[in-house]
Amino acid sequence: MPALVNVKHVFVKAAARVNNRAENSHQPMRERERLMRGFRDPARTRVFLSCFGPIRQHLALKRHLLRATLFRKQLAVRFAQWWEFIHVTQNPSNVF
Template sequence: MKKRKSLYHGHRFRAAIISLAVRWYFRFQLSLRDIEELLFERGVVVSYETIRRWCDKFGAGFAHRVKAARRKPGRTWRVVTDQLRSYPAAKADIPELANVKHVFVKAAARVNNRAENSHQPTRERERRMRGFRDPKRTQAFLSSFGLIRQHFALKRHLLRASRYRKQLSSRFAAWREFTGIAQNPSTVS
């Protein structure tokens, strides 16, 4: 049986450093040069262009592994509507909607605020990057950014500190598994 090469085969830096740089880029609002500076502070001399290449090469793969490890959606689905008059006609035309639980909400001002706030991290990141210039690179970035960011985004305000730390530790362990890092790198040097 042929032994598979490491995901990081041919790279000069250790897997822990590459994984850390990719995670910082997609999880926090840091520029490539900020990450270069943070790594330099830890004794790792690497250019921001190398970090960009790592994010391009490994970001989508890491995001795919995060998505594959997510829980699958349940069997019950529901549709939330605002009692629009054309809705019964659409319901009659689409047979799949017959088995779906329908929840009606009263239309009020700023009902869509929750949906708009869900895009807030993306808008903040876009502002930090001074806009997205190339649609292809935008799509590549956003497909990885959302999944990796969501993997570490816990509802901290709903958890006690001990539970939060425990869940965050399990997320870091899963991240090390996704990225192919065996042990917990306590220090990166």
């Protein structure tokens, strides 16, 4: 093709992990870390989030699927369970 004779061809690197930093920034852990900007040490952030994740899963209800009355009742039950768990873990001798 004579039209492409003087065109400079550029090699595009399409290898895996070239765009790794941009892709990692969209992962759930990275998004949660970005929300927790008060943590400067990534390792410390991961420790906190690994502990906080199950707690949040227990307390976070699917609000958009529940009526307000049912949401409040379920949330009250879950908070009661949470406070009972905290009491047991802080005072293990009072269990029996």
